[in-house]
Amino acid sequence: QVQLVESGGGLVQAGGSLRLSCVASGRTFSDYSMSWFRQAPGKEREFVATIIYNGDSTYYAGSVKGRFTISRDNAKNTVYLQMKSLKPEDTAVYYCAAKYGTSNLYSLSRVDDWGQGTQVTVSS
Numbered sequence: 001q002v003q004l005v006e007s008g009g010g011l012v013q014a015g016g017s018l019r020l021s022c023v024a025s026g027r028t029f030s031d032y033s034m035s036w037f038r039q040a041p042g043k044e045r046e047f048v049a050t051i052i053y054n055g056d057s058t059y060y061a062g063s064v065k066g067r068f069t070i071s072r073d074n075a076k077n078t079v080y081l082q083m084k085s086l087k088p089e090d091t092a093v094y095y096c097a098a099k100y101g102t103s104n105l106y107s108l109s110r111v112d113d114w115g116q117g118t119q120v121t122v123s124s
Contacts, residue, residue: 002027002113004096009118012086016122020081022096022115029077030054032112035105036070036081038092038120045095049081050104059104064090086122093117 008020020036035050049070051058058070069082079096096115099105 002029002032002098004098004113004115006094006096006115006118009094009120011121011123014086014088014122014124016086017082017084018086018120019083020094020096020118020120022079022081024077024079024098027100030074032098032100033103033105034070034072034079035097035099035111036079037095037097037108037111038090039095039117040089040092043092045108047106047108048094050106051079052104053102057104059106083120086120088122088124091120091122093119 002024003026006022033052036048037045038048039045047061049060051070055072067085072079095117097111098113
């Protein structure tokens with residue numbers, strides 16, 4: 001099991017930027033593909049972005065493509081989500097997720113470990 005701790009959430013105006021961080025511990029970070037999911041009030045948790053174990057491949061949900069960037073630093077056991085041009089509809093709790101192995105992580109059902117989440121609120 002890998003422990004995940006997110007940080008960097010907060011309140012920002014529409015059009016602004018935030019960078020989320022997720023620090024992993026307990027296992028070899030570079031053995032895991034990492035993703036960000038989010039859950040808005042009254043809605044189901046949804047996929048946002050994923051990055052494979054070595055950082056060579058990324059994939060984004062259509063709603064964030066071109067605005068969000070996922071990256072990782074295996075030396076620091078950390079995955080990041082840089083969010084730009086934020087919109088009120090990006091308001092949600094953002095969760096870091098890990099899956100052991102080399103493939104991308106798109107699906108909730110394939111997540112091995114979750115972080116506790118960090119709140120992002122975008123005001124209009």
